[in-house]
Amino acid sequence: MSQIQKIPATVITGFLGAGKTSLIRHLLATANGRRLALIINEFGDMGVDGEVLKACGDEACREDDIVELANGCICCTVADDFLPTIEALLARPEPPDHIVIETSGLALPKPLVRAFSWPEVRTRVTVDGVIAVVDAAAVADGQFASDPAAVQAQREADEALDHDSPLAEVFEDQIQCADMVLVNKADLLDPPALARLTEDLSGQIRANIKVVPAQHGTVDADIVLGLDAGAETDLDARPSHHDGVDDHDHDDFESFQIALPEFAEPGPLAARLAAVLDAPGVLRVKGFAAIAGKDMRLVVQGVGDRLQHYFDRDWRPEENRIGRLVVIGLKGLDQDAITAAVAA
Numbered sequence: 633m634s635q636i637q638k639i640p641a642t643v644i645t646g647f648l649g650a651g652k653t654s655l656i657r658h659l660l661a662t663a664n665g666r667r668l669a670l671i672i673n674e675f676g677d678m679g680v681d682g683e684v685l686k687a688c689g690d691e692a693c694r695e696d697d698i699v700e701l702a703n704g705c706i707c708c709t710v711a712d713d714f715l716p717t718i719e720a721l722l723a724r725p726e727p728p729d730h731i732v733i734e735t736s737g738l739a740l741p742k743p744l745v746r747a748f749s750w751p752e753v754r755t756r757v758t759v760d761g762v763i764a765v766v767d768a769a770a771v772a773d774g775q776f777a778s779d780p781a782a783v784q785a786q787r788e789a790d791e792a793l794d795h796d797s798p799l800a801e802v803f804e805d806q807i808q809c810a811d812m813v814l815v816n817k818a819d820l821l822d823p824p825a826l827a828r829l830t831e832d833l834s835g836q837i838r839a840n841i842k843v844v845p846a847q848h849g850t851v852d853a854d855i856v857l858g859l860d861a862g863a864e865t866d867l868d869a870r871p872s873h874h875d876g877v878d879d880h881d882h883d884d885f886e887s888f889q890i891a892l893p894e895f896a897e898p899g900p901l902a903a904r905l906a907a908v909l910d911a912p913g914v915l916r917v918k919g920f921a922a923i924a925g926k927d928m929r930l931v932v933q934g935v936g937d938r939l940q941h942y943f944d945r946d947w948r949p950e951e952n953r954i955g956r957l958v959v960i961g962l963k964g965l966d967q968d969a970i971t972a973a974v975a976a
């Protein structure tokens with residue numbers, strides 16, 4: 633049996649107005665037959681980026697390959713929004729060849745990359761690279777974004793945002809996590825100023841990371857995609873102002889299984905699972921159970937405050953009607969207490 637090849641995912645960070653959408657349009661135009669799925673979290677203009685991309689008319693870009701995450705900063709809504717989206721992409725009959733994620737301008741890349749260690753994602757997807765798009769003229773001016781007022785408005789509009797760091801820190805987090813830094817709008821600087829900026833940026837980022845000048849985001853897919861960085865495996869090498877701060881630096885995830893006894897009916901099981909979802913650190917439950925008098929098994933799955941259950945198929949003779957539940961959460965789950973609450 634050969635190993636399933638992991639789907640590469642590219643994370644594109646950078647402030648509002650830096651040119652992330654232009655870059656993505658250019659990636660679509662130069663994808664060369666690769667089928668890209670886009671996850672768009674730049675909601676500063678309320679869905680405008682997604683509309684622009686959907687309207688691009690490019691054959692490589694089918695409408696259902698574009699998913700908008702408009703519920704707030706992607707790094708702050710990882711468990712509720714981002715992970716279910718990735719899982720849905722993976723569950724498609726024809727999964728994409730490459731996933732491109734445009735983060736909101738204020739998002740911190742590291743917590744997002746860390747999410748790729750989620751148990752059901754890490755075996756199927758790898759972070760091919762983190763691309764930081766910077767606005768050459770703004771950064772040369774010490775502004776970071778061309779329109780700081782728009783960035784501030786974005787911050788105020790985002791109720792999910794739970795990090796209130798100065799722009800300079802967000803900027804440094806973005807470039808220090810990067811596998812490539814694109815200096816967009818390079819044509820707005822004269823050559824000496826561009827050289828100074830490139831040198832200055834090179835001094836702030838990890839060793840051997842390329843700083844690439846660009847105009848209007850026109851860097852080809854062959855340059856940006858396929859870096860094969862495996863970013864989720866070397867997070868410790870990517871410094872961040874938010875390391876050790878507990879709003880973003882969750883420890884790794886863990887999961888464990890519980891054998892489920894037969895239940896008289898679905899309701900009481902669902903009530904127990906709802907309580908488990910409320911327990912500290914629990915992010916997800918899924919599995920199946922036997923219900924007395926039913927030939928079919930009951931599938932249960934829950935995330936956040938949403939719990940579903942339905943019968944999917946008959947039990948097979950060799951399964952002996954033994955139910956099983958997988959509980960996924962942040963490291964340090966109280967496994968004994970959760971097991972007792974479900975199966976007692």
Ligand SMILES: [Zn+2]
Nearest residue numbers: 705707708739
């Ligand atoms: Zn965030």
